[in-house]
Each structure stands twice: as C-alpha cells, then as structure tokens.
Amino acid sequence: MLKKNYLLAPGPTPVPINVLLAGAKDTIHHRTPEFVSIMESTLEKAKMLFQTKEKVYCLIASGTGAMETCVVNTVAPGDKVIVVDGGKFGERWAKVCKSYRINHVAHQMEWGTAPSGELVAELLAKDSAIDTVIVTHCETSTAAAADLQAIAEVTRRRDCLLVVDGITSVGALPVRMDEWGVDVVVTSSQKALMTPPGLGFVAVSERAWKRIDSFASPALYLCLKAYRQGFPTQDHPYTPAITLLRGLQVALRMMREEGMENIWRRTATLARATRAAVEAMGLRVFARNPSDSLTAVLLPEGFDEPTFRRRLREEYGILVAGGQDQLKGRIFRINHMGYVDATDTLGAIAAFEMLLSDMGHSFPLGAGVAAAMQAAKES
Amino acid sequence: MLKKNYLLAPGPTPVPINVLLAGAKDTIHHRTPEFVSIMESTLEKAKMLFQTKEKVYCLIASGTGAMETCVVNTVAPGDKVIVVDGGKFGERWAKVCKSYRINHVAHQMEWGTAPSGELVAELLAKDSAIDTVIVTHCETSTAAAADLQAIAEVTRRRDCLLVVDGITSVGALPVRMDEWGVDVVVTSSQKALMTPPGLGFVAVSERAWKRIDSFASPALYLCLKAYRQGFPTQDHPYTPAITLLRGLQVALRMMREEGMENIWRRTATLARATRAAVEAMGLRVFARNPSDSLTAVLLPEGFDEPTFRRRLREEYGILVAGGQDQLKGRIFRINHMGYVDATDTLGAIAAFEMLLSDMGHSFPLGAGVAAAMQAAKES
Numbered sequence: 001m002l003k004k005n006y007l008l009a010p011g012p013t014p015v016p017i018n019v020l021l022a023g024a025k026d027t028i029h030h031r032t033p034e035f036v037s038i039m040e041s042t043l044e045k046a047k048m049l050f051q052t053k054e055k056v057y058c059l060i061a062s063g064t065g066a067m068e069t070c071v072v073n074t075v076a077p078g079d080k081v082i083v084v085d086g087g088k089f090g091e092r093w094a095k096v097c098k099s100y101r102i103n104h105v106a107h108q109m110e111w112g113t114a115p116s117g118e119l120v121a122e123l124l125a126k127d128s129a130i131d132t133v134i135v136t137h138c139e140t141s142t143a144a145a146a147d148l149q150a151i152a153e154v155t156r157r158r159d160c161l162l163v164v165d166g167i168t169s170v171g172a173l174p175v176r177m178d179e180w181g182v183d184v185v186v187t188s189s190q191k192a193l194m195t196p197p198g199l200g201f202v203a204v205s206e207r208a209w210k211r212i213d214s215f216a217s218p219a220l221y222l223c224l225k226a227y228r229q230g231f232p233t234q235d236h237p238y239t240p241a242i243t244l245l246r247g248l249q250v251a252l253r254m255m256r257e258e259g260m261e262n263i264w265r266r267t268a269t270l271a272r273a274t275r276a277a278v279e280a281m282g283l284r285v286f287a288r289n290p291s292d293s294l295t296a297v298l299l300p301e302g303f304d305e306p307t308f309r310r311r312l313r314e315e316y317g318i319l320v321a322g323g324q325d326q327l328k329g330r331i332f333r334i335n336h337m338g339y340v341d342a343t344d345t346l347g348a349i350a351a352f353e354m355l356l357s358d359m360g361h362s363f364p365l366g367a368g369v370a371a372a373m374q375a376a377k378e379s
Numbered sequence: 380m381l382k383k384n385y386l387l388a389p390g391p392t393p394v395p396i397n398v399l400l401a402g403a404k405d406t407i408h409h410r411t412p413e414f415v416s417i418m419e420s421t422l423e424k425a426k427m428l429f430q431t432k433e434k435v436y437c438l439i440a441s442g443t444g445a446m447e448t449c450v451v452n453t454v455a456p457g458d459k460v461i462v463v464d465g466g467k468f469g470e471r472w473a474k475v476c477k478s479y480r481i482n483h484v485a486h487q488m489e490w491g492t493a494p495s496g497e498l499v500a501e502l503l504a505k506d507s508a509i510d511t512v513i514v515t516h517c518e519t520s521t522a523a524a525a526d527l528q529a530i531a532e533v534t535r536r537r538d539c540l541l542v543v544d545g546i547t548s549v550g551a552l553p554v555r556m557d558e559w560g561v562d563v564v565v566t567s568s569q570k571a572l573m574t575p576p577g578l579g580f581v582a583v584s585e586r587a588w589k590r591i592d593s594f595a596s597p598a599l600y601l602c603l604k605a606y607r608q609g610f611p612t613q614d615h616p617y618t619p620a621i622t623l624l625r626g627l628q629v630a631l632r633m634m635r636e637e638g639m640e641n642i643w644r645r646t647a648t649l650a651r652a653t654r655a656a657v658e659a660m661g662l663r664v665f666a667r668n669p670s671d672s673l674t675a676v677l678l679p680e681g682f683d684e685p686t687f688r689r690r691l692r693e694e695y696g697i698l699v700a701g702g703q704d705q706l707k708g709r710i711f712r713i714n715h716m717g718y719v720d721a722t723d724t725l726g727a728i729a730a731f732e733m734l735l736s737d738m739g740h741s742f743p744l745g746a747g748v749a750a751a752m753q754a755a756k757e758s
Contacts (some may be wrong), residue, residue, distance in 0.1 A: 005407075007406055007408060011618065012406060012408060012618060012621060013406075014406050015406045015622075017403075020403040020404075020406075020622070021403050023399070023402055023403060023575075023622065024396075024399040024400055024402060024403040025399075026384055027386055027392075027393050027394045028384075028386070029386060029388050029391060029698050030391065030576075032692075032698065060439055060440055060441050060444065060576070060577050061439055061440065061600065062439050062600070062617035062618050062619075063617065063618065064599070064600050064616075064617045065444075065600040065601075065617070067600075068598070068599055068600045096600075099595075099596070099597065099598055099599040099602070100597065100598075188618075190618060196402075196406065196620065196622040196623075197409075197439070197618045197619065197620050197621055197622075198439050198577045198620035198622070198623060216478075217478070218480075218597070219447070219478055219479075219598065220443070220447055220474055220478040221440065221441070221443050221446075221447045221601075222444075223478070237443075238441035238443045239390065239391060239441050239442065239567075239569060239576045240441075240576065241575065241576050241577035241620075241623075242575055242576055243394075243399070243402065243575040243576075243577075243622075243623075244575075244577060244620075244622075313411075319408050319411065
C-alpha cells in the first residue's frame with residue numbers, strides 16, 4: 001500500500017513546501033538591498049516568537065552552537081552559574097560550561113521532572129555567589145517542561161540572569177520574555193519554526209546586554225557583539241545562510257497569519273489529545289511535568305521498542321524518535337511542534353494502536369483515537 | 380530590456396538549479412539510514428576537493444566559524460602561532476587567535492601580495508618557538524594567492540602544523556593536501572562548491588589529529604573530536620543542515636563528473652581571460668600574486684566605483700563585489716569559482732567595457748573581450 005512520509009520526531013520537523021521552495025529561489029547576494037530587506041523583516045517578525053521588543057539575533061549554527069553562544073556571551077569571568085539538568089539537553093549546558101571552564105553547579109534532577117520556581121529559589125538560597133541560572137524550558141529527551149514564568153520571577157527577585165534553552169519551546173509553548181523577565185532565550189530553526197536545520201536564534205534582554213558588554217567573549221564566531229554592530233542595517237558580520245533565511249521568511253509569515261496564541265493553542269490541543277490517547281491505550285506519559293511541544297510515551301516493560309519504531313516507519317511511513325541514554329528502548333517521542341495538525345496526529349495515534357495491538361499489547365482497539373478526539377473536542 | 384541576474388561576486392556564488400531543488404525535497408530525519416547514506420557518500424566525495432585520503436568534517440557554520448574550528452582544535456596551550464596576514468581574511472585569523480588569547484605573531488604583508496615558501500622559512504627561522512603556521516591560500520579581499528605547496532614544504536621540514544584558509548581556493552585552485560603535506564584546510568559551501576551558504580568543512584591530517592588529541596579544545600560546538608566520534612556511521616553529534624547537505628550531494632556529483640583537474644583548468648582559464656581583458660581595457664589587476672579563483676580589478680584613480688557597481692547591477696543585472704577597508708572604492712572583484720562558465724565571463728567583460736566606456740574611461744571598445752577570447756583560446 002502507498003505510504004507517505006510522516007516525520008513526527010521532535011525535530012527536524014516537517015517543512016511546508018512553500019518554505020522549501022523559497023529556499024530554492026535564484027541565489028542572491030547577502031549585501032544587496034533585496035536580501036537586507038528580507039533579513040530585516042524576518043528578524044522583526046521573529047520577535048513574536050519570544051514575545052519581546054528586543055532584537056533577535058540569527059546565526060548559522062545548530063541548537064548546540066546557539067546554546068554555546070549564550071554561555072560565551074553572558075557568563076563573564078568571576079560569574080557563577082547554576083545549570084538545572086533534567087536530561088540530555090540540560091547535560092549539554094553543563095558540557096558547554098565545562099568546555100569554557102566556567103564556575104558552575106549542575107543540579108541534577110530525575111529525568112521526567114522539570115524545575116519549578118520553588119526549586120530554583122532553594123538552589124539560589126544555598127549559594128549567594130550564583131548570578132546566572134540556566135534552565136531548559138522543555139527538555140526534549142524527556143518531554144518535561146519547566147515553569148518558566150515562576151522561575152523568571154525568582155531570578156528577577158534575586159537579580160540573576162536567566163538563560164533559557166527554548167529549542168523545543170519557542171514557537172510552540174508560550175514564552176513571554178519581556179513580561180516574565182527572561183534574559184536570554186535560544187532556539188533553532190528545525191523545531192517549531194517549520195524551517196530546515198541550520199539557523200540558531202538568540203533573543204537578549206537589556207539586562208543581559210549589560211553583562212555582555214562588561215567583558216570580552218572568549219569566542220569570535222559566536223560573539224554577539226559582532227552581530228549587534230550590524231544593526232540596524234542588518235549587515236551580517238559573516239555570510240548568512242541565505243536560502244534558509246528565505247525559507248524562514250515564508251515560515252514566519254505563515255506563523256504570523258495563524259497567530260502565536262492560536263499556534264500555542266493548537267500545540268496544546270494536539271498534546272492533550274495525544275496524552276489522552278496514551279492513557280486510553282493503557283500506556284503512560286513518561287514526564288511528570290509533560291510539555292505540550294512533544295510527548296514521551298512509556299512503553300510496557302519488556303516491549304520490543306526498536307521493532308515498534310522500525311515497523312512504524314516501514315509499515316506506516318511514520319518516523320517518531322526513540323529514547324536516549326537511560327530511556328533507550330523504554331519510550332518513544334512524538335512531536336507536536338510546527339507543521340503538524342489534528343489529522344496527522346490522529347492518524348499517527350491510529351497507527352500506534354494498530355501496531356501496538358499487532359505486537360501483543362492488549363487494549364480496546366480504537367480507544368486511543370476516541371480519547372484523543374474527545375480531548376481535542378474539549379480543548 | 381530584460382535583465383537576468385548574474386551573481387559574479389566571490390561568494391556566495393551561483394547555485395545550479397538542481398542543487399537548489401535537491402534542498403527542496405521532502406524533509407527527512409538525520410538519524411535515518413537514508414540520510415546517513417547521503418552524508419557518508421557526500422563526505423566521501425568531498426575528499427577529492429582537498430585531494431586527501433583523510434576524512435572531511437562538515438559543520439553548520441559560516442567560513443569564519445570553520446576557521447575558528449581549526450584554531451580551537453589545533454592550537455594547544457603552550458603552542459605558538461604565526462598568522463600571515465595579507466588582507467581582511469588574514470586579519471580574521473589573528474582576531475580568532477586574539478579571542479582565544481593564543482600566543483601568536485601576526486605577520487602583516489602589503490595587501491595584494493601573498494606569502495611564498497621563502498617568506499615562511501624566514502619567519503620560522505626568527506623564532507624557534509613557533510609550531511603552527513596559519514596562512515590564507517587565496518586572500519579574498521585582495522585576490523592574491525599564496526604558494527601553498529612551497530609553504531607546506533617549509534613547514535614539513537620544520538615539523539610545524541600548517542593550517543590553511545581554503546575558503547576561496549578549495550574546489551577552484553589545486554590543493555593537494557596529502558601530497559604537499561598540508562595539515563588542516565578549511566573551506567565553506569558558498570564558493571567553489573556551488574552550494575548555498577551554511578556549511579563549513581575541515582580536512583585534517585593525521586599529524587594534526589595527534590595535536591588535537593593532545594589537549595581539550597576550549598570550545599564545545601566547534602570541537603572536532605565530537606564529529607570524529609560519529610564515524611564511521613556518520614552519526615552527527617548535532618542536527619546537521621539536512622537540506623544544504625542534500626544540495627551538496629548533487630553539487631559534488633556534478634563536480635566529480637566534471638573532474639577536479641578539469642575544474643581547476645576551467646577556473647584558471649576564466650581567470651587568465653579576465654586578466655587579459657583587464658590589461659586590454661587599460662586597467663590593472665590589483666594583486667601582485669593573482670589568484671585564479673577571483674580577480675580584483677584596480678580602477679583608474681578617481682573613478683566613480685560605487686556608481687560603476689550600481690549601474691552594473693541596475694543596467695546589466697551583474698553583481699560584482701567592491702573593495703573592503705583600504706581598497707574600498709579602488710577595486711572591484713569578479714568571481715571565477717564554481718558555477719561560472721566562459722559565456723558568463725565574456726558577457727560580463729563586455730558589460731564592463733560598455734559601462735567603463737560610458738563612464739568616460741577611454742580604451743578601444745571590444746579590446747577587453749578580444750583579449751579575453753585570445754587568452755582563453757591559448758589556454
């Protein structure tokens with residue numbers, strides 16, 4: 001039977017054909033008025049993703065490169081950092097800090113949990129030297145989401161900088177940088193932004209700029225000062241990823257038309273429907289603080305996860321992600337960010353049902369989809 | 380009159396439509412057998428660009444990011460570096476070294492000249508502490524090319540690492556990494572590789588790997604060890620730029636079909652023809668050691684360069700680059716790398732003639748194109 005491709009891993013996510021085709025347009029030079037105007041209007045639109053009035057900076061880098069940008073620019077010599085580490089990507093912040101020999105405390109959390117305001121307040125109370133807090137808004141490896149607003153309240157009170165990995169949150173979950181008082185938020189193109197991988201984004205508060213301006217960054221390519229210099233003419237310090245930016249222009253236009261509040265609502269609805277389906281199929285959502293941007297589904301003990309994902313791909317054309325490290329073989333992860341709709345998601349849930357049932361997991365066939373539809377209707 | 384677009388600046392260079400369309404294909408995930416096989420075969424083909432048997436590493440980064448990768452990986456604490464700086468991009472190497480507080484001597488050369496083997500031998504003789512030499516093969520800001528083979532002979536004799544900016548040389552000028560004994564060569568996608576900007580490449584000798592393995596790189600994202608770990612499964616440590624790599628696959632297939640020797644010959648022929656035209660139009664080639672990958676044309680004293688380039692764009696659809704810093708307003712630069720052929724180049728020379736003559740520069744109309752054709756015929 002014909003099988004289409006359903007890319008439902010939490011990034012790279014599907015890219016709309018109009019975004020892809022925009023990247024296939026005639027090559028233009030980056031120092032032309034035509035490209036400068038694309039860059040300007042696109043980065044202006046990118047502010048809505050972070051709900052900020054501040055400028056958003058765009059680099060050629062993967063998410064990790066964008067995370068490193070935050071650290072090398074905002075952690076000055078003498079600063080002390082807390083990294084809240086609840087999974088693979090929290091761990092990565094600690095790795096970046098270690099690479100640059102930054103004075104940091106990595107607070108390890110149980111995988112599947114995510115930091116609250118209280119936790120960050122406790123951590124800060126223990127050590128008066130801390131002036132920078134780094135958290136992961138949504139931890140992609142566990143699909144757990146932190147309470148960013150509450151954390152920002154705490155860091156504001158203490159006058160700490162709050163640096164946030166928003167890679168699987170920005171554009172999918174509400175992030176209100178200015179209102180909440182978040183200082184640095186990083187994201188990348190291949191998640192909620194419906195654009196191919198290759199672009200990293202950093203939004204920076206005025207407070208963070210004061211820190212950045214107070215010392216020389218130990219890196220050149222990722223130094224934000226060089227990017228700021230280009231404004232307002234957007235004269236990029238290095239050759240920008242022209243074709244990806246052309247795609248982004250179209251993607252952000254689509255996002256503006258749908259509206260951020262509507263996008264957040266859609267994402268939340270798909271997540272809620274998926275979680276309802278998971279329970280109805282007799283499985284469990286892994287995260288204790290589940291994110292709306294993706295769902296990690298805990299499989300029954302001893303279930304043959306590699307075969308499940310292989311057959312899902314081969315028989316249904318659906319690609320979901322497996323677990324990483326300690327979660328390998330125990331969970332699979334399905335994406336709700338970006339170019340995903342109800343039909344995609346309900347179809348995928350039906351495929352999960354067919355295959356789970358075929359592989360001997362017992363539950364009333366149809367219960368997952370029914371629960372998902374009910375949850376979607378109630379949203 | 381209809382005007383097509385002729386992108387003749389020295390990067391980004393024109394991208395063939397089949398390369399662009401390959402980037403517009405259905406999005407795939409990077410941890411699938413399909414993508415891993417694209418990555419493997421493409422990086423295998425990339426070896427021909429450097430004429431090396433060693434693995435070529437590909438990162439999401441601009442050329443500057445790729446340059447920084449070389450420095451943070453190969454310059455260990457205690458090492459001492461000579462940077463040969465003959466223009467804007469030589470200067471950039473020094474900036475990278477400065478950012479990382481690396482013990483380095485920047486040897487400034489007159490713009491338009493390029494280092495010879497003798498020069499590097501002299502510099503090395505002066506300071507026995509030097510163990511790393513960084514040179515720019517072709518200095519894009521002046522269009523001057525260094526004698527890389529002779530320099531490599533010198534650094535081999537002294538057992539220094541030789542690190543090379545090959546951004547406007549690899550894929551256009553002969554670079555025989557293994558044969559000449561060059562240690563690290565960096566390039567990027569948007570020059571001779573006919574691919575949109577966004578990918579950086581680093582080829583690394585066994586000798587260089589010994590150095591890299593001897594210390595912990597002060598960076599994470601640009602740390603080459605993480606990329607090597609992925610081999611041979613090519614399991615990329617971070618999300619790769621999937622669409623750009625799909626484009627690259629097609630571009631390298633085209634390059635392999637044409638053959639590296641033929642590409643080098645074509646590039647040299649276009650450069651020779653252009654230089655002949657420049658002289659015949661009563662102008663001068665700026666560089667004393669002209670590169671074949673691009674030509675910098677010195678305009679007559681007092682000539683209105685901004686108007687020349689603006690009219691070239693508006694009336695002929697041709698985009699060439701101006702001069703940078705001390706060369707601003709004095710030169711323009713035309714590209715010979717990548718997807719450029721004789722018709723493009725002869726057409727552009729004719730446009731230069733029309734406009735130069737219209738702007739009051741006196742020379743026999745047609746002399747430029749005639750000289751170019753003659754030079755091309757003799758190549």
